[in-house]
Amino acid sequence: MAHDHSGAGHSHDHTAGANTKMLGWALALTSTYLVAEVIGGFVFNSLALLSDAAHMLTDVAALVIALLAIKMGKKAPDEKRTFGYRRFEILAAAFNAVLLFSIATYVFVEAIKRFNEPQEIQSLGMLIVAAIGLGVNLISMRLLIAGKEASFNVKGAYLEVWADMIGSVGVILGALAIKFTGWTWVDPIVAVAIGLWVLPRTWILLRDTTNVLLEGVPRGLELAQVRKEIRSLAGVTGLHDLHIWSTSNDDVSCTVHVTLGGGADADSVRQSVSALLEARFEIHHTAIQTESPGEPCDPEQAHE
Known part of the structure; x- marks a missing residue:
C-alpha cells in the first residue's frame, strides 16, 4: 500500500486580490457614512434611511x-490547528449573513408599524443623505471589485455594498416621491424593498459558507464526474473513499483510495491521478492512496 501527498510544494497567495489597503479605505468611507446615515434617519424620521443604515452596518462588519x-489567514498552521486559520473567514462570513437576516427582520416589523401609523418625514434631508450614500457606495464598490472573487468575505462585502447602492437609489426615488406627492407610506415600502433585495444575496452567502463548514463538495465540482475520470485512467480498476472539500473558497483539497490493475505501477498511477485532478478540476492539494485488488484498507495508514 502506498501514499502520495501532492501539492506540498504548491504555493499561492490565498488572499490574492483582497488588497488590505483598498479594504481599509472602503471601511473608512463606509463607517463615516454609517454614522451620518443613522443620524439622518432619526433626524429626518426616515425608516428607509435607517434600513439602509442597518445594511451599511453589515457592510462595516x-x-x-x-x-x-x-x-x-496568514497565520501558519500549528500543533492545534493543522489547517491553519483559514476557516475563520468562513465563520465570520456566516455570522455576517445571520446578522443581516436579523436586521432585516427588525426593519420588516418596524415597517408594519409605520403602515398602521404613518409618520411625517423630512424628504429633502432624506434625499441629501441618500445621494451622499450613493456616492460612497460607488467608491467602495470600485475599491472592492478586484478582490471579490478571491475571498468569501471580500465577496460578501462587495455584494452588500452593491445592494446598498441599489438601496440608496431606492431611498432617493422614495424621497422624491414623498417630496412631490406627500405619500409618507412610500418610506416603509422602500425600507421593505431594500430588505427583500438584499436577503436573496445574503442567503447565497450563507448557503456557500455553510457548505464549506460541512466540508461539502465545492460548488462547480461534481463528485460523480471526478470519480468517472479517475476510473478512466490507465492502471485504475476502482476507487473509494473519495473526498473533496475546501477550507475556504479558493483552497480545494481531495483524498482518494485508488485500486490498481494487475501490473500497474503505483507511482505512475498516483502521478496520473494527481495531474488529472490539477489540470481538469484545479484541485492542487491531493492525498492519493493506492492499493492492490483485494488488499484491505489499513486505517492506521491514514494521510498525514
Missing part, C-alpha cells in the same frame, strides 16, 4: 471581518 480574516 463585513469589511472589518475581511481584514481580520486576511490577517488570521
